[in-house]
Amino acid sequence: MEQIHVIGGGLAGLTAAITAAESGARVTLHEGHRTLGGRARTTDGPHRANEGPHALYRRGPHWTWLARRDLLGPVVSVPPLDGLRFRFRRDGAARRVPPVALLRLARRSARTAPVDAGLARRSARTAPVDADFRSWATGQIGEEGARAAANFAATALFHHDPGALSARFVQERFRRLASLPPEARYPVGGWARLVERMAAHARGLGVAVEAGARVDTRRLGELARTGPVVVATSLDSARTLLADASLTWESGRTVLVDLALRTRRGDAFVVSDLDAPGWLERFTAQDPGLAPAGEQLLQGQFPIGPDARRAEGAARAEDLLDLGFPGWRERTTWRVEALADGRTGAVDRPGATWRDRPSVVRGDGVFLAGDQVAAPGLLSEVSFTSGLEAAMLAVKAAGRRSGSGVDLNRT
Structure with missing residues (x-):
């Protein structure tokens, strides 16, 4: 089988490299920084902070994939709920409990849209794609409750106006955040520890890691002549690297x-x-x-x-x-x-879903992975699912180019 190149050593790139190597491909991972991890890096020194609040979600596909490979390592959950000091800012004051309307929406979400170990199931009663969350939630729990729910869901959105986004998009994230018991889990020592385990596993599978090696457009063309390429960078970097103005979201x-x-x-x-x-x-x-x-x-x-x-x-x-x-x-x-x-x-506006984002398949043996591409999941799960799909497509393309058979079931 031909060589497969993965550009970018964050979660998407590491997932792609591991998946391709497990399928029998020869893989080289190119990372422009001296260390792997991308946005999953953790600061050095006595204060170990991730790049923004990070959590793994226990019922998500990324969790299952890591657990099967014994890559999760030690993780911790939120403290016991009976001793949890949660505060909510409402009308400028600290409150110990959220509005009743917020609790009503959380209970309704749990009843109408359960989560399985893979992708979130969608029932006939889930929020619509074409409406904005503010309008839909107002019809469910009133204007004040809808505003509170939108701002609470912003924890998993990082957006200044979550109520203006697609009702389906926001509601799926609200449901994951409000689930009981909480889904959130935290790798002990920060996300850098998880990156270290994934990197060691990749190297153990024979992945060659070239850190501190930036890939430009010319170099990308050279790599593509030797085998399929998975571009697992930010969408901004991919747009420049592939000279493709359509890569925006x-x-x-x-x-x-x-x-x-x-x-x-x-x-x-x-x-x-x-x-x-x-x-x-x-x-x-x-x-x-x-x-x-x-x-x-x-x-x-x-x-x-x-x-x-x-x-x-x-x-x-x-x-x-x-x-x-x-x-x-x-x-x-x-x-x-x-x-x-x-x-x-x-983030998805009304009328759009993850399927409308830039496609993983870019043509000419080039595939895209990252947290803004056409793949399902919550936050880092998008990087994982796109990295998985990009790697399997790259392996298949490499098998066609070399004339060899490919066993995709090995992943």
Whole structure:
């Protein structure tokens, strides 16, 4: 079988490289940075923060795939619900319980659209694709409840106006977030530990990893002459690399705020903003090793509009800190802010679904993977499912070019 090249060493690229190697292909993984991981990297040093709040979702396809290969490693769940200090910002004040309308929608979601181990099932009563979430949810639970539900769902959307997105798109994510018991799980030590296990597994399968090796358009042409290529980069990078102006899709624009505080008894676990999209979580509640002894690590995300300044998101973060972490200014030992613009995954407007995003198949033996392409799933699950599909198609193409048989069932 011919060589398969994977460009990009994030979750999509590692999934593609492992899948292709398990099918018997010779695989080279090209990563422009010195380290693998993409947006699944974790900061070095005593404060181990991911690039924005990250979680694995237990019932998703990525979870199953990792578990079968013994790649999950140690994971932790949210603290016990009976001791969970959840706070909701409503009308500018901290509340211990969400609006009744939000609970009604969560219960209705659980009844009408169960989740299986693969893709989310769709029933006749799920939200429509063609309507916006705000209008649909208002008809279900009223205007105030719809606004709260949209802002709560923004945790998995990273978008400044979640109510304007497709009702189906938002509702599927709301259901996953509101499921009980919670689906969210956290790799101990941060997502970099998961990346390390995936990279070691890839190398064990014979994948050649070339880190610090950027691939430009000319180099891509050279690689494509030796076998199929999987481009597993951001959509912006893929657009430049493939010189294809059609590779666009809407994403979010989000201020990321990470900080460490000296520990104080009684601090919240999560503060969810129901007045505007925003979320702040104390990750050391489930994984104390992410910060030095006596400190706790917080990570938050605050979506802002296309013309807003980063300071607007930072100010909203401080509002939530005031509500959930009294005296946080005097207790802060470390703080980092960043703006994630167009790199928080795809969002779908009314009338669109994941099938309308840029196709995995680009022609001439080139395939696309990442979190903004035509593949199902929640957040990083899109990178996984697209990486899996791109790899299987590349293996099939390599088999045709070499005239060899390909056993796709090995994956």
